[in-house]
Amino acid sequence: MTTTNWAERATALKIDGRMLIDGVRRETQTGETFAKHSPIDARLLGPIARGLAADVDTAVRSARTAFEDGRWASKAPAQRKKILQKFSELILGAKEELALLETLDMGKPIQYSLAVDVPACARCIAWYAEAVDKIYDEIAPTAASALALVTREPMGVIGVIVPWNYPMIMAAWKLGPALAAGNSVVLKPSEKSPLTALRLAELALEAGLPQGVFNVVPGYGHEAGEALALHMEVDAIGFTGSTRVGRRMYEYAGKSNLKRVYNELGGKSAFVVFEDYADVARAAKTVSGGMFFNQGESCNAPSRVLVHESIADEFVATLKTEAPKYAPADPLDAKTEMGALVDDTQLKTVLGYIEAGHAQGARVVSGGRQVRGETGGYYVEPTVFDNVTNDMKIAQEEIFGPVMSVIRFRTEDEAIALANGSSYGLQASVWSDNINRAHRVARGLRAGTVHVNSYDEDDITVPFGGYKQSGNGRDKSLHAFDKYTELKTTWIRIDGAR
Numbered sequence: 180m181t182t183t184n185w186a187e188r189a190t191a192l193k194i195d196g197r198m199l200i201d202g203v204r205r206e207t208q209t210g211e212t213f214a215k216h217s218p219i220d221a222r223l224l225g226p227i228a229r230g231l232a233a234d235v236d237t238a239v240r241s242a243r244t245a246f247e248d249g250r251w252a253s254k255a256p257a258q259r260k261k262i263l264q265k266f267s268e269l270i271l272g273a274k275e276e277l278a279l280l281e282t283l284d285m286g287k288p289i290q291y292s293l294a295v296d297v298p299a300c301a302r303c304i305a306w307y308a309e310a311v312d313k314i315y316d317e318i319a320p321t322a323a324s325a326l327a328l329v330t331r332e333p334m335g336v337i338g339v340i341v342p343w344n345y346p347m348i349m350a351a352w353k354l355g356p357a358l359a360a361g362n363s364v365v366l367k368p369s370e371k372s373p374l375t376a377l378r379l380a381e382l383a384l385e386a387g388l389p390q391g392v393f394n395v396v397p398g399y400g401h402e403a404g405e406a407l408a409l410h411m412e413v414d415a416i417g418f419t420g421s422t423r424v425g426r427r428m429y430e431y432a433g434k435s436n437l438k439r440v441y442n443e444l445g446g447k448s449a450f451v452v453f454e455d456y457a458d459v460a461r462a463a464k465t466v467s468g469g470m471f472f473n474q475g476e477s478c479n480a481p482s483r484v485l486v487h488e489s490i491a492d493e494f495v496a497t498l499k500t501e502a503p504k505y506a507p508a509d510p511l512d513a514k515t516e517m518g519a520l521v522d523d524t525q526l527k528t529v530l531g532y533i534e535a536g537h538a539q540g541a542r543v544v545s546g547g548r549q550v551r552g553e554t555g556g557y558y559v560e561p562t563v564f565d566n567v568t569n570d571m572k573i574a575q576e577e578i579f580g581p582v583m584s585v586i587r588f589r590t591e592d593e594a595i596a597l598a599n600g601s602s603y604g605l606q607a608s609v610w611s612d613n614i615n616r617a618h619r620v621a622r623g624l625r626a627g628t629v630h631v632n633s634y635d636e637d638d639i640t641v642p643f644g645g646y647k648q649s650g651n652g653r654d655k656s657l658h659a660f661d662k663y664t665e666l667k668t669t670w671i672r673i674d675g676a677r
């Protein structure tokens with residue numbers, strides 16, 4: 180597919196921004212919409228439904244009715260599997276349309292929407308579908324006078340609130356286990372990326388998911404998001420987003436029905452390179468790929484790079500040649516490696532952090548500027564700061580843009596202390612050819628995932644989530660079922676048992 184093709188198809192695309200509730204596309208009750216512009220070049224993508232509390236209420240009631248009457252929850256796991264497998268196939272069938280919507284909506288390069296986002300979303304749905312008729316419940320080892328069954332039941336109505344950086348994948352990480360387990364869902368996508376969520380819900384219906392089981396209400400966080408998290412008929416919230424808003428989720432639960440809250444939040448992941456790792460260039464290339472992928476808008480971006488002082492100059496020299504390879508370009512060009520930041524606010528935030536880095540004495544060795552301003556879109560060069568100390572703002576706060584900080588260290592203990600010197604604990608990486616050191620450091624790092632001599636290894640089979648203020652609970656893997664099921668114990672008395 181050439182650039183011209185994608186650009187042409189983008190102009191021809193029909194976008195329907197209405198909500199999807201109870202199997203039907205509909206306007207909000209007030210008829211209110213908001214204008215959604217593309218970060219690529221500020222083009223108007225269309226009016227999007229601005230869901231308010233009354234709309235969320237309608238969606239939750241629809242989900243509750245669907246749950247209570249058992250149209251989905253009471254289906255045999257094998258039947259749910261079939262429908263969700265079909266859903267996954269339809270996602271793959273609509274690959275190009277979904278990829279284009281994602282790229283236009285939030286600015287990532289079309290090649291990655293196609294190669295990463297759509298397939299990962301489809302695989303996630305298929306994986307939970309395939310798992311659900313292979314999971315058995317338990318019988319507890321009690322005395323012979325009783326039979327104690329420990330079973331899992333779907334929780335009910337799950338509110339899903341997701342961010343804009345991987346809109347389809349973040350939604351799928353919740354939808355997969357929640358729907359496979361038999362729950363109903365109300366999804367509130369980010370106001371910055373509502374388009375693919377709405378199409379996903381249509382495809383689910385086409386696959387045979389009963390009406391009301393999967394509803395989508397677009398809107399703002401402080402309106403639709405808050406209403407969903409406060410709703411008395413929502414049993415759990417699966418939230419992915421900032422730590423700031425994650426805190427609010429607990430407040431909403433406390434103010435309403437103590438719904439379960441599962442937070443997948445921010446990160447400031449450390450990438451630790453020891454002097455005994457032979458291939459310094461490989462480590463530097465890997466961290467550049469991990470950091471600048473998705474414009475640096477990844478919760479697990481390895482944004483704190485801790486390098487032993489004896490190899491730091493060589494490491495930084497490689498970063499200087501690697502970083503410019505990710506120079507932003509037209510996201511609709513199939514060769515583009517880095518696209519546009521999601522909006523003007525994010526652009527200003529990232530530029531503000533670059534200013535703060537300068538002001539606190541760090542040194543830019545590559546990038547540092549806004550580019551492609553003439554397009555009307557929001558682009559920043561891949562940026563590398565050297566001479567960073569761990570107490571600087573750029574080392575402590577999540578930037579969520581293409582900005583990497585290099586911090587030099589002297590000893591293993593110092594490296595571990597620096598890596599753990601963060602309120603976050605999402606991911607980390609250790610590079611060493613010494614197997615003892617690699618294990619020692621991996622154990623010492625307080626993070627949900629630790630990579631050894633690698634970064635961005637990823638598979639639906641492994642849990643994803645953080646320590647500390649990076650969240651609680653885990654997305655992906657069979658562990659994710661824990662979030663959307665209740666454990667029930669049923670005691671059965673056996674009279675006359677020997």
Ligand code: NAD
Nearest residue numbers: 341342343368369400404405420421424443444445446478
């Ligand atoms: P955000 O917290 O601003 O918004 C996330 C979602 O919450 C959006 O749908 C938004 O509309 C909604 N929201 C905002 N305010 C709300 C409120 N008061 N009540 C209810 N809902 C509200 O985050 P973002 O800017 O969209 O996404 C970036 C963040 O997501 C980063 O911090 C990133 O690290 C994090 N993230 C984490 C993971 C993970 O798995 N740990 C994955 C991706 C992104």
